Amino acid sequence: MKAIVTVTLKHGVLDPQGKAIGHALHTLGFTEVGEVRVGKTIELELPAQDPAQAKATAEDMARKLLANTVIESFKVEIA
């Protein structure tokens, strides 16, 4: 089964990448775009198991390594 961890910068944390992309989109003529925020997804292949447990494991990985909770928050989906 698959766990997808999505990591995004916490609200209020500066997002230089999002800012630059927003700027580039404006230059390309997409002037209607407002704020842009960039995050990442980490897709994990896990052995078949109880989805709730898989989710708990993936959350554990996120807290320990995948996200830096000083600046980032995360959510986990099981697919």
Added chain:
Amino acid sequence: MKAIVTVTLKHGVLDPQGKAIGHALHTLGFTEVGEVRVGKTIELELPAQDPAQAKATAEDMARKLLANTVIESFKVEIA
């Protein structure tokens, strides 16, 4: 309204980040993790409009800038 563009490496394209993360998770004791693939999400703030049209615009942005379609594929969700 919001468009979320998720960009992932195409199947078969080497993902050095994913490889290194998988390795690190193993070292941390998460030995059950199989393949790890890393992607990114770009969250775009768009003016309220027809969702289908917003989706089309975001796809246009993805093709033109957000994804490198030589090695990446993308999908768009409207929230």
Added chain:
Amino acid sequence: MKAAILLFPGINRERDMVLAVRQSFGHAPQIVWHKETALPAGTDLVILPGGFSFGDYLRCGAMAAHSPIMPAVKAHVERGGYVLGVCNGFQILTEAGLLPGALLRNASLRFLSMDTMLKVERADTVFTSKWQTGAIFRAPMAHGDGNYNADEATLDRLEGENLVAFRYADENRNGSARGIAGIFSPNLRVLGLMPHPENLVDPLMGGTDGKPLFDSLAAA
């Protein structure tokens, strides 16, 4: 002062650091592989050099912060030992929670490799005693993620407690909050900074502006 340089896979400025330390200390530091679980007996100073530990994948310093050697480094800090983290080393220290804040992608989203000017914010520390407070010196920088950030409360505390070590004195090229280039821990025994004083310790390489850092430590 007995120094140990930590070697994580992907680190690439350990040789530069050895040269700088050897020159000021008169002897070579010991190199410690990241899979070790203990520091060499009698280590006074732990150095985390620059580079791309684990390729800078995921987040700079994130994976190194979980290396087997890191519990020993934390114990060393708790005992009041000295730690210097430069560039990737600074990133590892923040990821490990040994210094506050985080180093985000440079505001320009480009790697920045050039000399910068740094202002010494305080000279009453083991790391900076050979400078005067307010002194300005040159240091090369070479990083893609040197944009120091922390929440406002943390930044206020750093300033209030006088824990900012160095600030960019010419141009704040990477976008760091309040121009911060380096910070101390509250006990002034842990220093992290982005630029590379170790690359300017020899007139042949363009100057000796970075040497006071190592001379200060050698004198401590």
Added chain:
Amino acid sequence: MSTEINFALAKSFGLNEAEWTKVNEIMGRAPSLTELGIFSVMWSEHCSYKSSRVWLKELPTKAPWVIHGPGENAGVIDIGDGLAAIFKMESHNHPSFIEPYQGAATGVGGILRDVFTMGARPIANLNALRFGDPSLPVTKRVVDGVVRGIGGYGNCVGVPTVGGEVNFHPSYNGNPLVNAMTVGIARKDKIFLSAAAGIGNPVIYVGSKTGRDGIHGATMASTEFDASSEEKRPTVQVGDPFTEKLLIEACLELMQTDAIVAIQDMGAAGLTSSSVEMAGKGGVGIELNLDNVPQREPNMSAYEMMLSESQERMLLILKPERRDMARAIIEKWDLDYAEIGTITATGRIVVKHNGVTEADIPLDPLAEAAPLYRRPWVETPKPAPLGPVDLTTPLDQALLKLIASPDLCSRRWIYDQYDSTVGGQTVKRPAQADAAIVRLEDSPRALAITTDVTPRYCVADPVEGGKQAVAETWRNITATGAKPLAITDNMNFGNPEKPEIMGQFATCIQGMKAACEALDYPVVSGNVSLYNETEGRPILPTPAIGGVGVLDNAAQAVGYAAAPGLELVLIGETQGHLGRSLYLREILGREDGPPPPVDLAAERRNGDFVRAQILAGTIQACHDVADGGLAVALAEIALASNAGIALTPEADAAFWFGEDQARYIAALAPSALAGFLAATQSAGIPAQHIGRTVMENKLTLPNGIAISLPQLRDAHEGFFPAWFA
């Protein structure tokens, strides 16, 4: 596998009819798919040099200091103190157009492997880049990706990128050039070669896993671009500089032991070329069991594994009794270690997979029967003499326009994205001297390294252009005080099946040969990239040269920054040659006339004199006069020095902007001037005192026209930041 093996398939793999017939003859039967794949990549232009070999043989490759010339993974020269410099340049042109970031990144990765596979620690990277018309959006995308890719890879592996060159021309619109050079250092008695030996010795695979990357990359690099190139995309190789760094450290650590019999990187055509070449050079056979190859994807076929160009992989032949130790070192660095075969006495390559023999080819005919073409060629017609030239543009306007032009403006935006100081040995960084200077660890010695070529000269007169490219690298090294020792080259040309292109190739080589001989400056390694055409339009002939020289004492190196109050002397003869000059192109919109002739005897005489005067301490700063001529070189000195210059000669634009060769500007103390001029005279060297550096913040021409330094700097540094704002 049910694919039918016939000429149509062979043709799609890039073999022609005669080559297909030869394959059948050698095999004595129809080849299997895997065998056909092996033949097609080994006989591709990229691996076999079938069009270029007869010409490359003409280049001088020997000197007392050459340890290994062309033929090994990289060239090796003796630089004294028991040390050797190992270096090579290689192109990644086609991949860099398809995916600029990854194409450039993997180009850097590939050339690094060629160097550390010989036992050297890489100490410097350089590059030679050519891009299309800067006004096209695609050019901007390619420049951005290539620069990021070079930095992304080089910065991460921790090898300083210390120099390079970049030019723009519309002929590169659909075909940019990305040539990467690496220089490494090894102990002279610890050089590792690739010839396999020892029947029964294990064949070890080290590095990343094999995926379906870049299959047929070598044949792609050997064909022209057309609209269908788009479809060849999915095989893009992605670089992993972190794994490369581990590979460097693991290999260098293993090389401290006596475990390795032979070693070679898996470059173009991956496992095929490395195993075939190692066994072929050693005169042995090799048997591979692909079941043991570390695989990234399920169900890979023998054909795919043999042709994959996955990056960051090496092939080693070990002493069997050292296996365990070797494995421990490799695994310490978290790299895959797999025994995938053995050395045999059969003289054949045998490939087994899932119990089936997928290939069984005799190695000698595979190598010896490889096609070799003496393709028809015609000489480039000599350009018509340059007609009258309008010299009325005011000198200051011409200078400001020239130094702001894409080919002459500051490259700061580029090199500021490359880590040039890692290693702590960079004595002269980009834009501080004519060649980069990198000191050797624990030694007073330093290397001087540069890359150069002037394609607009080569297209007009390939012989003079070939000479000029070699001479300019020699001059750049000389201008730092270093002694030039040898070169690597990267021959980038169009379709060799066209006689006029083959003629450019053949005659550039003639020019290069003459220069190498006159300057005692052999070729020790190189690379050929042909078929650089887009829809039938060739690139300018671009024989990029990478030169390496040595300084016994790094402290003697000079750059071109001069303190105020020094006298400036122009060395070499100035006739005001404007044919093919940048003045002609940028100011007058003309690209005609002959390029400047290269007088190799004058090069040698002037250069040897300048070097001696630098080492004697008389010349305190030095800059060669090249693109854009004297005025541009002076502007570069002023900007690097942050000092003004006051000039005295009353002369016209041909004097200030002519591109006559074999010239240098030397800065010396006023007290040394008279003696210096006397020395030039007795040595028969043309020299002219042209002015001095001053405190005043401006460049002053004799007619009273002055340009302030800030104005000069704004013009010089504007282009790239504005382009990428």
